[in-house]
Amino acid sequence: MAPLNLLDLNDDVLRAVSKALALVHPLHWEFPGSGRAHDWGPDFYRDSTFLSSTPAAKFCLGWIYASHVCARLRNIMLDTPSLWAGIIFALPSPSTSVIKTLVSRARDHLLNLILPVEDWCTQINSRTDAWVSRNNAKKTLIPGYIGRARVVDIWQYHDWGVCLGTRAYPDLRVLTIKHNSFDCLHRLEIRAPNLVVLALGYAVPCFPFSLPFLRKLNIYLPSEREGPEFQLIIDALNRTPYLEELDLTFHEYFWEHLDDPHWAPSTRVSLPNLRSATILRGNHSDTQPMWMYIDAPQTTKLELGYESQVPDRASTLAAASRQLTCAVYSRLRLAISYTWEFRLESDGDYSEARGVYYHEYMCETNADLVRVLPSYVDKQRIRHIELASAVNYDFRIPALGFLCSFPNVISLTVETDNGTAQDMWMSLLGDTSPVGPSQVLPAFDTLVIRHNDSHPQPEIEAPLHLLGCIWQAISRCLQILETGGKRVRRLVLAGKRHHWKSDRVRAREEREMGVAGMYVDEVVDERS
Structure with missing residues (x-):
């Protein structure tokens, strides 16, 4: 049986295919690096100095190519208003008459008024003035067409009060x-x-x-x-x-x-149907958090972010207490540096489909944050804690006392790198709060050390000293737990393997790993 060609289909099927094209592949710009190459772009885009060393921007003509294959196919596409209704402002043509032609082809179909944002290319192009004139000409047509629009996506037009009217x-x-x-x-x-x-x-x-x-x-x-x-x-x-x-x-x-x-x-x-909410603020003063006045489901995915230090974190966290105490969240991730952030999510929910994410920049009182956080989450349900590596980790936090607030934690992941590992462990073990050995993580089972080798050091003595400090801290942590009557079952080494090419470094690591192995039942090396 001979293969079926496109033009072997009847007119009704071709018309249905054309309507589908309007939905799944409208005319559009392709950005450099998008992974889909097209073969056409305006000459003045190609002439750009910037684009001379960068993949040129392409405009996808898509089904317009198909409309020129034969007269029959062209007549079918011209008789498909939905194709043209979606591209009223999409073509790079400077002529407003082209827009009027597209509108006439759309007939009574609802329009998509989408004005492409081309600044990314034209700002470094010698013909920016021509682009501005072209876009301004298109904008003058907006008021006349907005009454029959289904979609309006025009970020560059300004006075919408006049345009929308009453x-x-x-x-x-x-x-x-x-x-x-x-x-x-x-x-x-x-x-x-x-x-x-x-x-x-x-x-x-x-x-x-x-x-x-x-x-x-x-x-x-x-x-x-x-x-x-x-x-x-x-x-x-x-x-x-x-x-x-x-x-x-x-x-x-x-x-x-x-x-x-x-x-x-x-x-x-x-808002009983709210699935996700993001509230970002630059104002450092937030005595009455907006989230305090919004009633949303407990499972709402929530992000609260501040560009500077929040003076009253208790009120801010209290406003999100309903989401922070959601029963499905069992994993807590904490990261501290010049920013302070934590994330609550369900175990294995790495898709970030739901959870609570809080971040605060220019933070100078990390110890207070670490002390207050356990009061606003469901401490009994937290089973996994991650302490992320922190660049320029200059603060001393009561990390061990913080961990003891979560009695049912079974795994602790400590993420470090060559530049921050020592400070992280000193904070973990340098806690001055009165925590007795019997209070340290009674359900603890697995310690995961995830190393990110982001600060390689070529010298031999520095890696040896740093490696010794890291492993001494790990061994001390395991020893504290065993003294408290809780022997850790598994020590897991994850992340990147040290890139220090030295037999002395490798020998030192093997020796320190053997010492740590005295306090655990199993050492698992999963580093790549």
Whole structure:
């Protein structure tokens, strides 16, 4: 039987294939290194000095090639409005007449108004002015087409208050815009009752009515703007009862009342379907954390991040206590350097599908953080703890006392590298809190040492000294546990093997490993 060719299919099948192409492979730019090569790009992109040593940007003509194979296939594609409705602003053509042609081919089909962000290439190109003129010409057409748009993704247009006006947009499903008008600095009224996804920069949305279909909300407020009052966010969220994903980014100089201990929003927000939430703040003062006023499921994936030190961590952690005490979380990962971060997740849940992630930058009081954290998590359910390596680890923390707060821990993973290993172990063993041997990890079973050789040292004496300090600390830790009546069953060496090419170093490591082996039942070397 002869193979079936594309043009052997009947018109109905070809039309169905064309509609599928509009969904799975619309016209698009291909970025260098994306892994999918295309064979066409504008000459002025190729001429760029920057791109002379970099894979050139390509524009995927995709099914437009197919539309020129034969007259029959072209007629079918021209008679498929969904193909053209998705690429109204996608073509790199400078002509607005091309856009009008595409709109006419789309007929009554809802449009996708997506203006490609080409700055990554044109800013280093001699024809940037031409690109600006071309994009400005496209922007002038936005108000005329937005009424029949299903998707609007145009981050470069500014005054959306004027563009959207006061009319309703029942067909709009996805809106990704940046509102940068000085006439309406804080709020942008959006009348799109069937909106599913909203990403808004530089303003807080105002919804005149409830949005039962909104599932994803992203608000970004940069530092160079004076921000709206806290209540505006609360009011907006109260109009999104079925929200599933929330992403809020606030930089400094925001929230006129947020740091006033006598002020609080008049209402709380209930988001029973929320699956994930990210709240990032640049303002160091957070006496009333926003998460305190949001009621969400215990299993909500939560990220709280601060670009500077938080003065009242107790309130911040207390606001997330419902998620921190979720029964499914049994693994705690802690990392301390100039930042302080911890992650709670379920055992084996490395996909990060859920969990709690907290990070704080420019932190100077790590000891206080380590002391306060156990009070806000379910200590009885934590079974695995990881202490990550820390660059420039200059702080002394009560690590051993911290570990003793978790009586059911069965495995401890200590991650170190050549530059931080000694400080990490000194903090682990230099605890001054009154912890007796019988209190040290009664259920402990496995110690994992994961080494990342990120600071290779060519000298021989320095590696020998460092290696000795590391293994002495490991042996001391195992000895403390055995003195307390708990002999560790397994010592696992993971991560990278030391790259010190010296027989003396290898001999020293074998000798120290033998000493550590006196305090464990089994030593497993899994290093690569």
